Amino acid sequence: MTPPRSALGLAAAIRNGEASAVEVLDDYLAAIDAHDGEIHAFNLVTRDAARAQATIVDQLVASGGDPGLLAGVPVALKDNLCTRGVPTTCSSRILDGWRPPYDATVVTRLGEAGAVMVGKTNMDEFAMGSSTENSAFGPTRNPHDTSRVPGGSSGGSAAAVAVGFAPVALGTDTGGSIRQPAALCGVVGMKPTYGTVSRYGLVAFASSLDQIGPLTTTVADAALVFDVIGGHDPADSTCLDRPAPRVLSALDEGIQGMTVGVLTEFLEGADADVVARTRQAAEACAAAGARLEEISVPEVRLGLSAYYLIAPAEASSNLARYDGVRFGLRVDAEDTMAMNTATRSAGFGAEVKRRIMLGTYALSAGYMDAYYSQALRVRTKIIEGFERAYRRCDVLLGPTTPSTAFPIGAKVGDPMTMYLSDVCTIPSNLAGHPAISIPFGRGDDGLPVGVQLLAPALAESTLLRAAAVIEAAAVIEAAASTGGGRT
Amino acid sequence: MTDGWVMVIGLEVHCELKTTTKLFCGCPNMFGNEPNTNVCPVCLGLPGSLPVLNQKAVEMAMAIGTALNCEIRPSTFHRKNYFYPDQAKDYQISQYDEPINVDGWLELPDGFRVGIERAHMEEDTGKTTHAGVTGRIHGADYSLVDYNRSGVPLVEIVSCPDLRTSAQARAYVTELRSVLVATGASDGKMEEGSMRVDANVSVRRSADDPFGTRCEIKNLNSVRSVGRAIDYEAGRQIALIESGEQIMQQTRHWDEDASRTVMLRSKEDAYDYRYFLEPDLVPLVPDSDWKEAVADALGMMPAQRRARLADLLRDAGNVTDARTEQVATVVDLGLDDLVVEAIAGGIPTALALARTANEAAADPEAARQLDPGSFVTLLSMEAAGTLSSTQAKTVLAELLAAGGGDPSAIAREKGFEAMSDNLLSVTVAHAIEGNPDEWARYCAGEDKLAQVFIGQVMKSTRGQANGKAVVAELQRLRG
Numbered sequence: 001m002t003p004p005r006s007a008l009g010l011a012a013a014i015r016n017g018e019a020s021a022v023e024v025l026d027d028y029l030a031a032i033d034a035h036d037g038e039i040h041a042f043n044l045v046t047r048d049a050a051r052a053q054a055t056i057v058d059q060l061v062a063s064g065g066d067p068g069l070l071a072g073v074p075v076a077l078k079d080n081l082c083t084r085g086v087p088t089t090c091s092s093r094i095l096d097g098w099r100p101p102y103d104a105t106v107v108t109r110l111g112e113a114g115a116v117m118v119g120k121t122n123m124d125e126f127a128m129g130s131s132t133e134n135s136a137f138g139p140t141r142n143p144h145d146t147s148r149v150p151g152g153s154s155g156g157s158a159a160a161v162a163v164g165f166a167p168v169a170l171g172t173d174t175g176g177s178i179r180q181p182a183a184l185c186g187v188v189g190m191k192p193t194y195g196t197v198s199r200y201g202l203v204a205f206a207s208s209l210d211q212i213g214p215l216t217t218t219v220a221d222a223a224l225v226f227d228v229i230g231g232h233d234p235a236d237s238t239c240l241d242r243p244a245p246r247v248l249s250a251l252d253e254g255i256q257g258m259t260v261g262v263l264t265e266f267l268e269g270a271d272a273d274v275v276a277r278t279r280q281a282a283e284a285c286a287a288a289g290a291r292l293e294e295i296s297v298p299e300v301r302l303g304l305s306a307y308y309l310i311a312p313a314e315a316s317s318n319l320a321r322y323d324g325v326r327f328g329l330r331v332d333a334e335d336t337m338a339m340n341t342a343t344r345s346a347g348f349g350a351e352v353k354r355r356i357m358l359g360t361y362a363l364s365a366g367y368m369d370a371y372y373s374q375a376l377r378v379r380t381k382i383i384e385g386f387e388r389a390y391r392r393c394d395v396l397l398g399p400t401t402p403s404t405a406f407p408i409g410a411k412v413g414d415p416m417t418m419y420l421s422d423v424c425t426i427p428s429n430l431a432g433h434p435a436i437s438i439p440f441g442r443g444d445d446g447l448p449v450g451v452q453l454l455a456p457a458l459a460e461s462t463l464l465r466a467a468a469v470i471e472a473a474a475v476i477e478a479a480a481s482t483g484g485g486r487t
Numbered sequence: 488m489t490d491g492w493v494m495v496i497g498l499e500v501h502c503e504l505k506t507t508t509k510l511f512c513g514c515p516n517m518f519g520n521e522p523n524t525n526v527c528p529v530c531l532g533l534p535g536s537l538p539v540l541n542q543k544a545v546e547m548a549m550a551i552g553t554a555l556n557c558e559i560r561p562s563t564f565h566r567k568n569y570f571y572p573d574q575a576k577d578y579q580i581s582q583y584d585e586p587i588n589v590d591g592w593l594e595l596p597d598g599f600r601v602g603i604e605r606a607h608m609e610e611d612t613g614k615t616t617h618a619g620v621t622g623r624i625h626g627a628d629y630s631l632v633d634y635n636r637s638g639v640p641l642v643e644i645v646s647c648p649d650l651r652t653s654a655q656a657r658a659y660v661t662e663l664r665s666v667l668v669a670t671g672a673s674d675g676k677m678e679e680g681s682m683r684v685d686a687n688v689s690v691r692r693s694a695d696d697p698f699g700t701r702c703e704i705k706n707l708n709s710v711r712s713v714g715r716a717i718d719y720e721a722g723r724q725i726a727l728i729e730s731g732e733q734i735m736q737q738t739r740h741w742d743e744d745a746s747r748t749v750m751l752r753s754k755e756d757a758y759d760y761r762y763f764l765e766p767d768l769v770p771l772v773p774d775s776d777w778k779e780a781v782a783d784a785l786g787m788m789p790a791q792r793r794a795r796l797a798d799l800l801r802d803a804g805n806v807t808d809a810r811t812e813q814v815a816t817v818v819d820l821g822l823d824d825l826v827v828e829a830i831a832g833g834i835p836t837a838l839a840l841a842r843t844a845n846e847a848a849a850d851p852e853a854a855r856q857l858d859p860g861s862f863v864t865l866l867s868m869e870a871a872g873t874l875s876s877t878q879a880k881t882v883l884a885e886l887l888a889a890g891g892g893d894p895s896a897i898a899r900e901k902g903f904e905a906m907s908d909n910l911l912s913v914t915v916a917h918a919i920e921g922n923p924d925e926w927a928r929y930c931a932g933e934d935k936l937a938q939v940f941i942g943q944v945m946k947s948t949r950g951q952a953n954g955k956a957v958v959a960e961l962q963r964l965r966g
Contacts, residue, residue: 080535081535082534082535088534088535090534095534098534100528100533100534100535101528102528102535104535199537200536200537201535202535203534203535204534204535204767206766207766207767208766234539235537235539236537236539236767237537237538237539237540237767238766238767238769313763314763314766316568316761317566317568317578317761317763320568320570320576320577320578321532321534321575321576321577323572323577325572325632326531326533326575327533327534335627336572336627336630337570340570360761363568363761363763364759364761365759365761368761368763372763
């Protein structure tokens with residue numbers, strides 16, 4: 001297939017009339033037709049609606065208008081983002097037949113910027129998982145090795161961008177669900193600061209942690225998409241009242257004089273090849289003029305435990321509404337309560353049920369203080385730990401995941417091992433801070449490795465400048481090494 | 488109340504706020520529309536929807552807090568989790584350990600102060616109708632849910648357990664209702680469910696004993712049922728204790744038709760609501776400017792209105808129990824401004840109060856619309872003797888029915904011209920002729936016999952004569 005084109009490049013070509021949005025779309029649809037049977041990145045391809053959007057973009061260009069920053073750029077949407085009149089399933093049986101009567105704010109903003117929505121991507125059910133194996137519609141396969149998982153929960157979005165089904169996808173990140181699959185699929189994945197991107201129309205998993213962000217082939221594209229989808233939305237009370245971000249323009253300013261902290265705790269459980277790539281990325285930062293420092297934030301070790309109380313607690317409440325009364329699946333029974341139970345028993349998968357029970361327990365009278373409230377105290381500790389680190393460092397660096405993509409089926413029987421693949425990504429969600437995964441070479445198994453940059457709240461600009469430096473170094477690394485071609 | 492026993496009562500009053508839109512979305516807050524027409528993704532709890540707090544609802548909650556002498560505090564919202572079909576999200580957004588209003592009080596007309604523990608904001612549920620013999624969710628053939636009420640803003644006002652009799656509880660609900668209406672936050676329509684009362688009731692043998700185990704009674708939809716349910720429940724508890732049994736903490740339902748409370752659930756079956764901080768909303772921190780603006784916009788409360796009239800009565804040396812009751816009536820009906828204007832217009836205090844509390848109060852809706860100027864004109868005519876009180880009442884009724892008018896013109900139309908002195912003399916003389924014995928006794932000093940002649944004159948003039956003028960004529964003739 002053709003090498004991936006950047007969204008920036010595509011939008012520029014379409015805006016100045018060099019390329020047609022419809023033709024660009026047809027290229028991507030052809031790739032989907034050819035390969036999605038194997039990859040299963042999509043739950044639904046919205047072919048006709050996409051063609052209609054692309055046609056409008058072309059007409060607008062022809063008549064001298066400007067369709068916007070993402071003119072004619074095909075975008076894949078994770079299937080937990082509401083799309084008006086288009087099924088939104090969260091890869092769950094329980095939303096069977098539901099078509100939202102409204103668009104998520106991010107979907108509206110993409111449309112206003114001229115983007116063309118190609119379809120809804122597969123995911124772990126309700127974003128609960130790290131492998132996209134918890135989908136009611138079957139797993140997505142990693143394009144680099146189809147016997148392996150793409151990561152999760154935004155596995156469909158990551159695979160779609162990696163294989164060239166779309167130059168841009170949106171994912172959602174509650175504990176690493178953008179960054180971890182981005183790392184395993186060899187693409188860029190960014191989780192913005194909590195409150196910079198509206199959650200209106202994102203089907204909630206854990207409201208205080210969920211954040212929407214881009215999966216792209218380049219850091220610049222991630223910046224571009226963030227500029228488009230970010231900014232205040234009066235429909236989301238947790239969305240910060242700030243002007244829309246403008247990080248793309250500052251991307252090339254470099255990192256001369258910045259301090260990059262290599263986060264000791266993130267290296268602890270990581271495979272040797274992943275640690276080696278992380279060290280190389282740090283050296284690349286040093287070569288670009290940054291000062292390197294080894295830094296320890298011991299509190300992040302507690303992140304996983306706190307997360308697996310806070311996220312399920314919120315989920316147990318957020319997922320209560322799937323009761324068969326108003327929308328989605330209904331399994332009839334002799335009375336209302338029995339109908340609720342029958343519907344939820346049939347509609348939710350095992351992992352969702354596990355987390356609902358875990359969260360219900362964590363919030364129960366007599367247990368709340370020991371579990372949920374204690375987890376909130378840990379969350380505060382983690383924020384304090386990061387604050388300490390950011391007094392010395394501008395950004396923190398570590399691996400995104402402890403290892404490369406694992407085989408399908410390898411961890412499904414052991415939830416704890418599965419949960420551990422998010423150990424490096426969870427702390428940023430608990431703190432509400434931005435973080436990004438950048439592909440950086442390959443592991444000993446030839447599979448992509450992602451390195452992760454973390455920054456303080458609202459420091460996306462700093463984060464992306466450093467990410468651009470690492471990306472540039474990764475490209476040189478790939479060119480220098482042999483046999484690093486894409487499958 | 489059985490001898491020696493003391494009740495302890497605390498009330499929880501849910502008040503629907505009269506906002507234009509719902510608490511967390513822009514849907515109309517309207518009663519009585521077609522089911523499921525005032526709904527949107529937010530109040531239906533559709534996936535992906537998020538709540539946005541209604542500023543006007545917050546202001547009304549602050550107004551209620553201010554009127555109830557509460558401290559208005561920085562507050563947060565929690566989720567109260569329980570499954571029920573009319574609960575769109577299967578959790579209710581409510582305030583929990585950090586409510587907006589705390590530590591206030593409400594003064595009853597008799598001067599007794601009832602502590603207000605808190606007055607917090609929350610959203611209302613939809614309404615479920617269960618079809619089938621039971622009318623309850625269990626055993627229903629099917630259930631229908633109307634979400635028009637889902638997300639309607641409520642303020643729940645929780646009193647301290649300060650009330651000791653059902654009469655006091657009734658007085659509290661009545662007074663609270665007047666306060667809520669006076670703040671502009673509520674229409675006070677208990678029959679439409681815009682005010683709903685739950686009562687916590689316990690009994691003890693003496694006021695020195697610790698509180699007994701309480702039961703919560705739900706479904707009190709009128710002031711009358713509040714009183715009846717409390718009396719029934721206290722009697723039930725006393726009977727149990729006197730027969731050697733213990734009171735179990737329960738939630739009970741008031742059955743108005745059967746005039747009794749029945750158990751809904753025991754303490755063991757109480758829900759575990761798993762309250763936790765609502766992550767979709769941010770803390771609410773009203774600054775002092777906002778609080779002041781709300782306080783400044785607040786009109787007079789019923790207690791202040793009663794005090795204003797009581798002061799005027801005292802100035803006129805006119806305080807009696809009957810008049811104090813009239814004051815309560817006119818304040819309750821929102822007619823006290825009329826009385827105050829009449830007094831300011833030179834009308835005797837007692838007359839202004841009586842015509843308002845007795846005649847104008849018969850049609851309070853119309854009386855609130857009445858032009859105070861014409862009311863003053865009418866009462867001046869009565870005070871001056873140009874109109875008899877019977878005539879004045881007739882003209883007032885006409886003014887209320889017609890929505891205003893010129894009292895003099897109405898009096899003329901009705902033929903209520905004052906009788907000529909000559910005609911009055913003739914009529915009085917005629918009455919004396921017909922009652923010679925009474926006339927002799929009247930002349931001997933029995934003043935109260937004037938009533939006999941007044942009665943005769945009124946009868947023969949069909950109420951057209953002025954009583955005071957008759958007495959004056961009698962006194963002139965007596966010499």
